[in-house]
Amino acid sequence: MTWLCGIFALLIGLAVYHFNRARTLFGIRIVSTRTSSDNVPETRHKYVDDNEKLASLLRESNKHVTVFISIDVHAWELDRTKITDIGMSAWYSGGNDDNVVLSRHWQIEENKLLKDRYMLNDPDIFTFGKTELISESQIAQKIDYIFESLGAGCQRTVIVGHGIRSTLDLLEKFWEPPGSEVIILDTQIIWQLQNHQSNKVTLETALISASDLSYNVHFLHNTGNNARFILNLLQEQGAMSKRF
Structure with missing residues (x-):
């Protein structure tokens, strides 16, 4: 039973690690997307040709x-x-x-x-x-x-x-x-x-x-x-x- 508990703990640890890494990467992507969007200038005036x-x-x-x-x-x-x-x-x-x-x-x-x-x-x-x-x-x-x-x-x-x-x-x-x-x-x-x-x-x-x-x-x-x-x-x- 001890070795089964060890394997179970290892699997849980790996799952938590990958979950946290995915959340971090997703968070970085959100920040990056928001930053690039913030840098796009707004068009406030209609161009009159x-x-x-x-x-x-x-x-x-x-x-x-x-x-x-x-x-x-x-x-x-x-x-x-x-x-x-x-x-x-x-x-x-x-x-x-x-x-x-x-x-x-x-x-x-x-x-x-x-x-x-x-x-x-x-x-x-x-x-x-x-x-x-x-x-x-x-x-x-x-x-x-x-x-x-x-x-x-x-x-x-x-x-x-x-x-x-x-x-x-x-x-x-x-x-x-x-x-x-x-x-x-x-x-x-x-x-x-x-x-x-x-x-x-x-x-x-x-x-x-x-x-x-x-x-x-x-x-x-x-x-x-x-x-x-x-x-x-x-x-x-x-x-x-x-x-x-």
């Missing part, structure tokens, strides 16, 4: 006069810190000049002789006004003047671009957007959302796909003309956003 922002801005333009200012920048392909020319256009929505678009084009004097071999750019074909030759030190002054003069009397100012983040990155050395109240829209992102596409498209491709938009393909690849076409594209996208 550019297409929704555009539709909202246009719906409210009868209450808040809005100026949309497009920017296009070209930099030398061998040194992206050297800007060769800048284009800007402005369109008022909700004001008396709802159908008027104003455009500007500046060529940078220090870099006017820098030519690209692979990137398309033609600084000499601006068709919506006269090209102005300015120095690098005047870039911020010229852009700020556009925002201050055209934004006066407007409740909202919107910066527009096709691939606007890249455009603002090129300008970062010379100019920054005026304040946190400025809204930013990207016609490239709007195109992707409206056409249910994930791939980025060039401005030319976006213009081609806009059936109600007329433009001259020969005037593309000039920042002044491109800025104008970006606003034309935005107006077309605004009409489409109302149907979403």
Whole structure:
């Protein structure tokens, strides 16, 4: 009987050992799972995409006069810190000049002789006004003047671009957007959302796909003309956003 009691005690001891080990491992797993879950950030704010922002801005333009200012920048392909020319256009929505678009084009004097071999750019074909030759030190002054003069009397100012983040990155050395109240829209992102596409498209491709938009393909690849076409594209996208 003694040896039976010994075997019985041994079996009970092994059972207790494995039970305690399993409980310990399970406890560690619970702690580990809870820790990793605690590290996942909560999403407290709904992302508002550019297409929704555009539709909202246009719906409210009868209450808040809005100026949309497009920017296009070209930099030398061998040194992206050297800007060769800048284009800007402005369109008022909700004001008396709802159908008027104003455009500007500046060529940078220090870099006017820098030519690209692979990137398309033609600084000499601006068709919506006269090209102005300015120095690098005047870039911020010229852009700020556009925002201050055209934004006066407007409740909202919107910066527009096709691939606007890249455009603002090129300008970062010379100019920054005026304040946190400025809204930013990207016609490239709007195109992707409206056409249910994930791939980025060039401005030319976006213009081609806009059936109600007329433009001259020969005037593309000039920042002044491109800025104008970006606003034309935005107006077309605004009409489409109302149907979403």
